[in-house]
Amino acid sequence: MAGEVGVRFEEAFPELYRLAYRVSFRVLGDRGDAEDVAQEALARAHLRWARLQGRPEGWVVTVATNLAIDRYRRRRYAPPVPTDTLALVDAHLGERIDLGRSLRRLPRRQREVVVLRYLADWSEIDVAAALGCSPGAVKSHASRGLHALRRHLGASTPRGEDDVRASG
Amino acid sequence: MFGHLDDPAPPVPDARTLRAVVARAARLRRRRVGSALAVVGAAALALGLVAGLSVGATGSTSSVAAFDARVGTVPPGTAVPQADVAEVVFVDDAHGFALALRGEQTVLAATDDAGRTWRVVSGRLPTSLPAQIEFVGTTHGYLWGGPPTPAGAVPVWRTTNGGRTWSRAAIGPVVSDVSAIGPDVWAVVGDCALTTTTSPPCPVTVDVSLDGGATWAPSAGSPAVVEDPELSVGDQDLELARMSQAHAYVLAFGPLPAGGRPLGRLVYTADAGRTWVGRADPCPAAFGAGQQLAGSGTLDLWLVCGAEANAGSQAKELYRSEDGGRTWSLASAADAPVLSDGVSATAGAGLPLRGYVSPYALGHDALAVLTPTQAWLFPDRSGVFATTDGGGSWSEVASLVGAGFVGDGSGNVVFVDARHGWVCEAGTGLWRTTDGLHWQRLG
Numbered sequence: 001m002a003g004e005v006g007v008r009f010e011e012a013f014p015e016l017y018r019l020a021y022r023v024s025f026r027v028l029g030d031r032g033d034a035e036d037v038a039q040e041a042l043a044r045a046h047l048r049w050a051r052l053q054g055r056p057e058g059w060v061v062t063v064a065t066n067l068a069i070d071r072y073r074r075r076r077y078a079p080p081v082p083t084d085t086l087a088l089v090d091a092h093l094g095e096r097i098d099l100g101r102s103l104r105r106l107p108r109r110q111r112e113v114v115v116l117r118y119l120a121d122w123s124e125i126d127v128a129a130a131l132g133c134s135p136g137a138v139k140s141h142a143s144r145g146l147h148a149l150r151r152h153l154g155a156s157t158p159r160g161e162d163d164v165r166a167s168g
Numbered sequence: 169m170f171g172h173l174d175d176p177a178p179p180v181p182d183a184r185t186l187r188a189v190v191a192r193a194a195r196l197r198r199r200r201v202g203s204a205l206a207v208v209g210a211a212a213l214a215l216g217l218v219a220g221l222s223v224g225a226t227g228s229t230s231s232v233a234a235f236d237a238r239v240g241t242v243p244p245g246t247a248v249p250q251a252d253v254a255e256v257v258f259v260d261d262a263h264g265f266a267l268a269l270r271g272e273q274t275v276l277a278a279t280d281d282a283g284r285t286w287r288v289v290s291g292r293l294p295t296s297l298p299a300q301i302e303f304v305g306t307t308h309g310y311l312w313g314g315p316p317t318p319a320g321a322v323p324v325w326r327t328t329n330g331g332r333t334w335s336r337a338a339i340g341p342v343v344s345d346v347s348a349i350g351p352d353v354w355a356v357v358g359d360c361a362l363t364t365t366t367s368p369p370c371p372v373t374v375d376v377s378l379d380g381g382a383t384w385a386p387s388a389g390s391p392a393v394v395e396d397p398e399l400s401v402g403d404q405d406l407e408l409a410r411m412s413q414a415h416a417y418v419l420a421f422g423p424l425p426a427g428g429r430p431l432g433r434l435v436y437t438a439d440a441g442r443t444w445v446g447r448a449d450p451c452p453a454a455f456g457a458g459q460q461l462a463g464s465g466t467l468d469l470w471l472v473c474g475a476e477a478n479a480g481s482q483a484k485e486l487y488r489s490e491d492g493g494r495t496w497s498l499a500s501a502a503d504a505p506v507l508s509d510g511v512s513a514t515a516g517a518g519l520p521l522r523g524y525v526s527p528y529a530l531g532h533d534a535l536a537v538l539t540p541t542q543a544w545l546f547p548d549r550s551g552v553f554a555t556t557d558g559g560g561s562w563s564e565v566a567s568l569v570g571a572g573f574v575g576d577g578s579g580n581v582v583f584v585d586a587r588h589g590w591v592c593e594a595g596t597g598l599w600r601t602t603d604g605l606h607w608q609r610l611g
Contacts, residue, residue: 009315010186013181013185013186013189014181017181017185017189018178018181021175021178021179021181022174022175022178025173025174025175025178026170026173026174029173031175031179034175035179039185039188039189039192040192042189042192042193043189043190043192043193044193046189046190046193046315047193047315048316049315049316050315050316050317050318050320070476099170099173118169118170119170121169121171
């Protein structure tokens with residue numbers, strides 16, 4: 001695991017960056033923005049690396065998602081500054097907007113669980129380890145969070161994929 | 169569940185990406201404010217660059233690769249490629265020091281020919297980038313701000329032999345900023361180690377040394393600012409701006425608390441730290457993501473406020489004070505409500521929208537104030553801009569562009585007086601002016 005005690009930031013960097021980029025892109029759908037968010041999340045991780053020794057993946061995913069959601073939030077005021085043309089190339093724009101908005105509405109703990117479980121595709125056991133709670137609590141938060149998410153997302157959420165992969 | 173939202177061809181993180189992240193981390197840390205006309209700004213954090221390591225026309229790709237690939241500690245005297253220089257300070261128009269990247273290692277380099285060539289002074293430093301350096305002359309210097317120790321400390325080290333060896337100063341645990349005027353050295357020190365998880369705001373002291381960093385004691389008065397433990401990573405949410413041996417400002421700010429105002433606070437001393445008084449922080453909450461302070465004297469202050477950044481752009485405001493921070497007026501702005509929570513700047517234009525300043529850029533080192541009317545600004549991922557009317561309007565420096573300056577990466581602008589200055593663009597190289605007008609590429 002990247003965050004084993006004594007692992008250098010440089011060694012853990014590729015895996016953490018891929019994680020941060022993936023969750024950011026799922027929310028934002030824009031390569032430039034997702035790279036920017038991934039870099040920001042990893043920069044913050046670099047600064048607090050001494051604190052993150054052990055298991056930084058959950059922290060990085062959570063921070064990247066929050067940054068992505070925050071970035072999404074800023075888009076709602078007006079069209080983005082014209083550096084990238086999200087709307088022209090993204091077939092899933094509406095779904096991403098719904099996703100960002102829906103994640104924002106979730107209570108903090110539910111959001112953390114949903115993000116790690118479904119946005120980062122972690123197993124319940126890994127989510128529990130990252131958040132310091134029991135697998136049962138993860139299951140409960142995930143169920144409630146997913147229910148709320150589905151309610152917010154409406155028809156845009158694919159059904160039948162609730163308990164998908166445990167990529168641990 | 170969301171696999172269909174994935175990027176079908178995600179970017180592969182490489183060494184350049186890592187450098188960009190390290191550079192960004194460094195920029196988060198750096199809140200450096202120097203003193204008046206002496207070394208206005210100081211360092212650059214060149215590295216990596218969001219926009220890429222374009223090794224320039226000097227064709228130094230092979231030398232960079234050779235330097236990075238050397239095995240073991242690089243010996244003193246080894247030539248350092250310009251593109252590896254990451255942070256520079258100059259003590260006069262010829263002599264300077266740099267933190268340079270050698271692969272993942274940080275080395276100290278020096279120049280005695282105004283930056284044309286750099287050679288390793290020490291290949292084994294007690295800390296690494298995103299560290300900061302400051303030198304008083306060619307022998308005495310200070311190094312701080314690198315990654316925290318396992319105990320959560322961010323120490324400061326001093327050298328008395330031009331950087332060949334370093335000794336740790338007995339202050340801490342978290343040294344956020346250092347400023348030296350001759351042997352008179354001040355350090356802003358947080359009392360909480362970074363290993364503290366969640367805790368209330370942390371007390372801050374200003375520690376003073378009158379013997380070049382050999383011995384230290386807290387200043388007689390307390391600056392009455394706190395360090396935000398959550399930001400503390402950066403633990404660089406504090407800036408020390410010394411305008412003279414007696415006059416100094418401490419700027420403290422943190423991330424926006426939910427629904428609240430930023431934590432920005434500015435305090436001032438005119439009696440070498442015996443007493444501190446509060447000064448108004450003019451930056452509105454929406455522009456409070458980051459701030460940097462500079463000045464050309466004890467009364468002339470320039471305060472740049474930045475909103476959250478997005479895709480290469482950032483809303484900004486520049487406030488000026490001619491009375492030491494008692495009153496402020498908006499000098500210019502880069503307005504983009506989409507980037508500042510829907511809030512528009514009070515008035516004005518004049519600043520470039522593109523590019524990042526604090527907290528994403530090089531803190532104080534992106535802004536060099538020479539006089540009450542003349543200053544230089546190097547926002548990240550942008551270009552170098554100059555003003556000659558006190559900050560009301562800014563123009564991109566054309567002579568730099570003509571000299572091969574790219575301006576889409578990270579860097580900073582440094583002056584030792586009104587004529588002699590350097591622009592360092594990470595991964596590309598250095599440019600120098602000797603008249604404050606025209607720029608030439610070095611190396």
